[in-house]
Amino acid sequence: MKLQILVADSGTHTTAHLDHLFSVLEETEYTISQHTTNLNDAVRLVLSQKFDILLCINRAPEYIAAKLLRLTGTSENRIPAIIISEQDDSQRMRECFLLGAIDFLAEPIPPEDLLAAVSRAAALVHEQLIETEYRTAVSHALDTLPDSEELQPVSEKLRAFLLKMEHQTATVELAADYFGFNRDYFGRYFKNKFGMTFGEFYKGFQINYAERLLESGQFKVLEVSRLLGFSTPDYFTRVFKKHTGVVPSEIKK
Numbered sequence: 001m002k003l004q005i006l007v008a009d010s011g012t013h014t015t016a017h018l019d020h021l022f023s024v025l026e027e028t029e030y031t032i033s034q035h036t037t038n039l040n041d042a043v044r045l046v047l048s049q050k051f052d053i054l055l056c057i058n059r060a061p062e063y064i065a066a067k068l069l070r071l072t073g074t075s076e077n078r079i080p081a082i083i084i085s086e087q088d089d090s091q092r093m094r095e096c097f098l099l100g101a102i103d104f105l106a107e108p109i110p111p112e113d114l115l116a117a118v119s120r121a122a123a124l125v126h127e128q129l130i131e132t133e134y135r136t137a138v139s140h141a142l143d144t145l146p147d148s149e150e151l152q153p154v155s156e157k158l159r160a161f162l163l164k165m166e167h168q169t170a171t172v173e174l175a176a177d178y179f180g181f182n183r184d185y186f187g188r189y190f191k192n193k194f195g196m197t198f199g200e201f202y203k204g205f206q207i208n209y210a211e212r213l214l215e216s217g218q219f220k221v222l223e224v225s226r227l228l229g230f231s232t233p234d235y236f237t238r239v240f241k242k243h244t245g246v247v248p249s250e251i252k253k
Contacts, residue, residue, distance in 0.1 A: 001218060003029060003030050003053060003122055003125060004033040004051045005032045006032075006033070006034050006035075006042070006046065006053070007032055007035040007055045008036055008042035008046075009057040010057070010062035010064050018084070024114065025114070025115070025118065028115065029122075030122070032055075039071075042064070042068050043068060043071045043072055046078065046079060047072055051079055052122070053079055053080055054082065055082050056069075056084065057084045058084065058086075058092065058096070060086070065092070065096050066092065066096055069081060069100055070099055079125070080124045081096075081101045081102060082103045083101050083103065084109065085104060085107065086106075087106060088106040092104075102117070102121055103117040126218060130213070131166070133209060133216065135163070136212060137205060138162045139159075140205075140208055141162070141201065141208065142155055142158065145201070151193060151194075154193055157178075157179065161174075161175060161178045161179075162205070164178070169228070172187060172198050186198070203239070204243070206228050207239070207240060209228065210224050210236075210248065211244070215251060221248045224236070225248075236248065
């Protein structure tokens with residue numbers, strides 16, 4: 001699935017001179033899905049979270065970039081913004097960076113510079129998506145466990161452990177250490193509390209997390225396999241099929 005780009009402009013000038021740049025983007029994994037020439041519409045569209053990347057054309061007399069960034073600054077997941085300026089303007093560049101823009105490109109812009117900026121924006125989009133889906137998968141995994149007032153402190157400690165493990169693979173040893181137990185005692189403790197081993201619980205969590213990433217359409221099977229710490233894509237595929245009945249590539253479709 002291509003990442004969706006929103007182009008915001010003041011509408012006072014033609015963008016024909018930028019068409020060659022936009023055509024370069026269309027030949028890659030990005031697509032310009034909407035072009036607005038009204039600041040209020042741009043604010044609404046950015047906040048709708050239907051787009052992945054913002055390209056804002058900043059020029060006289062309106063200079064809408066700073067206004068747009070300021071008006072959308074309260075959004076927790078504001079899309080990465082790249083500013084295209086008709087001139088090299090250090091003062092406005094500084095203002096845009098302070099408001100959260102990830103790049104400021106002055107015309108004329110070499111296509112490779114725009115592609116590099118959009119690639120950096122895409123990397124941020126993927127990081128945000130990974131974090132969101134990971135946290136959602138954690139909540140889902142905990143919701144599948146038995147729930148009681150007695151188990152709540154254990155579940156919350158388990159949540160904290162999983163969040164800490166976002167960028168690495170959790171093991172029984174790491175979990176036991178986090179809970180302050182030795183490996184064998186923790187294994188018995190976890191199964192007594194939740195009716196399954198930690199390994200069974202964690203594998204289910206991983207598969208659900210993998211499904212969410214694949215369903216987003218933004219990650220290849222190889223990328224998901226690496227994110228989850230599987231030794232090879234083939235091993236990931238076998239485990240995934242065992243739990244879901246289908247191979248990862250079918251989910252991706």
